[in-house]
Amino acid sequence: MADIDPAADRLASRAPAPRLTAIIVGAGMSGLLAAIRLKREGIHSFVVLEKAEDVGGTWLHNRYPGASCDIPSHLYSYSFRPKPDWSRMFAMQPEILDYFRDTAAEEGLRAHIALRTEVSAARFEEAQGLWHVEAKDGRRWDARFLVIATGQLNKPRVPDIPGRRDFAGIQFHSAEWNEAANVEGKNVVAVGTGASAVQFVPPVADQAKRLTVIQRSPNWLVPRPDREFSRRTKAAFGLLPPLRLLLRGYIYLTNELNFHAMRHPDGIIARVMERRARKHLEEQVPDPELRRQLTPDYPIGCKRILIASDYYPALMRDNVDLESDAVARVHQTGVELESGKRIPAEIIIWGTGFDTASFVAPIEVTGRNGQRLVEVWRDGAQGYKGTLVSGFPNMAVLYGPNTNLGHNSIIFMAERQMDYVMKIIRHVLGKDLRFVDVREEVEDRWNEALQRRLGRTVWAAGCDSWYKHDGKIINNWSSSTLRFAWELRSFDERRFEVAGWPLPAGQELTA
Numbered sequence: 282m283a284d285i286d287p288a289a290d291r292l293a294s295r296a297p298a299p300r301l302t303a304i305i306v307g308a309g310m311s312g313l314l315a316a317i318r319l320k321r322e323g324i325h326s327f328v329v330l331e332k333a334e335d336v337g338g339t340w341l342h343n344r345y346p347g348a349s350c351d352i353p354s355h356l357y358s359y360s361f362r363p364k365p366d367w368s369r370m371f372a373m374q375p376e377i378l379d380y381f382r383d384t385a386a387e388e389g390l391r392a393h394i395a396l397r398t399e400v401s402a403a404r405f406e407e408a409q410g411l412w413h414v415e416a417k418d419g420r421r422w423d424a425r426f427l428v429i430a431t432g433q434l435n436k437p438r439v440p441d442i443p444g445r446r447d448f449a450g451i452q453f454h455s456a457e458w459n460e461a462a463n464v465e466g467k468n469v470v471a472v473g474t475g476a477s478a479v480q481f482v483p484p485v486a487d488q489a490k491r492l493t494v495i496q497r498s499p500n501w502l503v504p505r506p507d508r509e510f511s512r513r514t515k516a517a518f519g520l521l522p523p524l525r526l527l528l529r530g531y532i533y534l535t536n537e538l539n540f541h542a543m544r545h546p547d548g549i550i551a552r553v554m555e556r557r558a559r560k561h562l563e564e565q566v567p568d569p570e571l572r573r574q575l576t577p578d579y580p581i582g583c584k585r586i587l588i589a590s591d592y593y594p595a596l597m598r599d600n601v602d603l604e605s606d607a608v609a610r611v612h613q614t615g616v617e618l619e620s621g622k623r624i625p626a627e628i629i630i631w632g633t634g635f636d637t638a639s640f641v642a643p644i645e646v647t648g649r650n651g652q653r654l655v656e657v658w659r660d661g662a663q664g665y666k667g668t669l670v671s672g673f674p675n676m677a678v679l680y681g682p683n684t685n686l687g688h689n690s691i692i693f694m695a696e697r698q699m700d701y702v703m704k705i706i707r708h709v710l711g712k713d714l715r716f717v718d719v720r721e722e723v724e725d726r727w728n729e730a731l732q733r734r735l736g737r738t739v740w741a742a743g744c745d746s747w748y749k750h751d752g753k754i755i756n757n758w759s760s761s762t763l764r765f766a767w768e769l770r771s772f773d774e775r776r777f778e779v780a781g782w783p784l785p786a787g788q789e790l791t792a
């Protein structure tokens with residue numbers, strides 16, 4: 282695989298910094314999408330700056346055993362880059378990562394991507410209408426547009442539990458899997474029971490001497506309708522695109538229907554989903570005490586609904602224990618629960634999620650009048666249409682505030698965002714403008730309406746989740762994905778402050 286591409290490296294080290302049309306930060310699903318869209322629309326003057334050693338974002342980092350996507354692959358792929366030969370309904374991480382690697386290569390993006398390049402700061406220069414971007418190692422770039430595509434789930438969070446640093450064994454976060462740590466024949470403790478844990482618990486249970494799963498709160502879990510595609514089916518998808526499109530459309534619409542459960546927690550879809558989850562639990566877990574421990578006390582959809590058919594059976598193995606308690610402290614040789622019970626461990630796996638509140642941080646982003654994004658977002662991140670931020674002109678945040686979903690493919694959302702961003706870029710370049718900046722009152726009004734809608738969803742009350750920060754839902758989109766597409770369908774200049782270029786000295790207009 283290509284290392285830092287020589288062309289991108291040349292681009293990166295030229296001094297003074299060359300003026301580009303766009304800088305994209307991040308080469309995950311959204312960053313690659315942004316690059317493809319620019320290229321396909323004839324814009325070649327851009328660079329993608331990526332901190333990691335390869336493209337793929339979340340699919341590069343989350344390499345834990347069993348990692349996979351809980352959206353079927355025929356939908357969790359770009360609309361314009363179908364892959365008829367997905368090996369199974371829910372592809373595993375290596376196949377998804379290969380899809381993004383192949384995309385980068387086949388779309389000719391490698392020449393634009395500077396790997397191992399961690400952006401530390403971005404500052405908007407109003408007079409020049411330019412974004413100045415700086416990497417940690419001191420390299421700099423200038424561009425008319427800045428597209429931040431760093432994701433919402435990129436900062437692994439390990440709770441600050443007393444004694445954690447005294448642990449004498451091996452400990453790591455699920456998104457930073459220690460491939461050298463062999464769980465075979467070991468006493469392993471896994472903390473957390475979210476979407477990551479339900480995937481790595483079964484393969485770890487297969488190998489560990491003893492695995493103790495520590496659950497703070499149970500989750501609603503439904504079966505995973507996974508299956509391998511036969512050679513014949515894959516060939517049919519290749520030869521008959523309408524067949525593949527039919528499957529994609531079917532997956533999209535059935536997922537879309539699930540939003541009803543989040544919008545109407547007492548409605549029919551929510552009831553059907555809860556019944557399905559309870560039936561799954563009853564069928565897989567005969568022990569009433571274990572079943573009780575695994576039954577959530579909040580409405581379905583409030584936390585992410587988990588999809589797994591091998592998690593409950595793994596919990597019932599003789600070498601696996603479920604502890605419904607919190608970790609009070611970590612000792613040299615294991616963990617101690619709030620109840621005082623001690624569990625010996627040689628390996629601790631933290632499946633404890635991500636810092637999802639800080640979005641683009643630690644990148645120090647400075648907009649007009651020296652405003653720092655971290656200050657603007659002090660009371661919770663917000664954007665206009667989840668994509669723009671007032672005071673930060675010619676800048677877009679893909680998978681930004683209030684764009685996460687609990688029910689459908691995030692690639693659909695990112696594609697709608699890039700449709701919208703391309704409209705803005707074309708508008709600014711086409712009219713030879715210096716910048717466009719969404720008006721503050723427009724952004725505020727949009728967010729008031731958004732928060733009103735969110736207040737009526739299942740996420741607002743009933744449980745705590747990573748979707749909320751200090752009680753405000755800042756991660757999730759409020760409605761159906763179709764509504765998101767509708768909201769981002771056009772660029773309306775009246776909602777923006779529009780700046781042209783100052784006329785050269787001596788040519789001021791006179792009345």
Ligand code: NAP
Nearest residue numbers: 349350351440473474475476477478497498585632633634
């Ligand atoms: P998560 O959903 O935030 O789950 C974290 C788990 O750790 C929860 O069970 C949480 O308990 C527990 N926890 C946190 N702090 C704890 C503490 N101090 N003591 C004990 N337990 C603690 O994180 P995740 O599983 O990594 O998933 C995050 C998101 O990534 C998902 O919601 C999903 O959007 C995405 N994801 C998707 C897939 C997929 O497509 N298959 C797979 C993995 C991740 P509480 O519930 O009580 O807070």
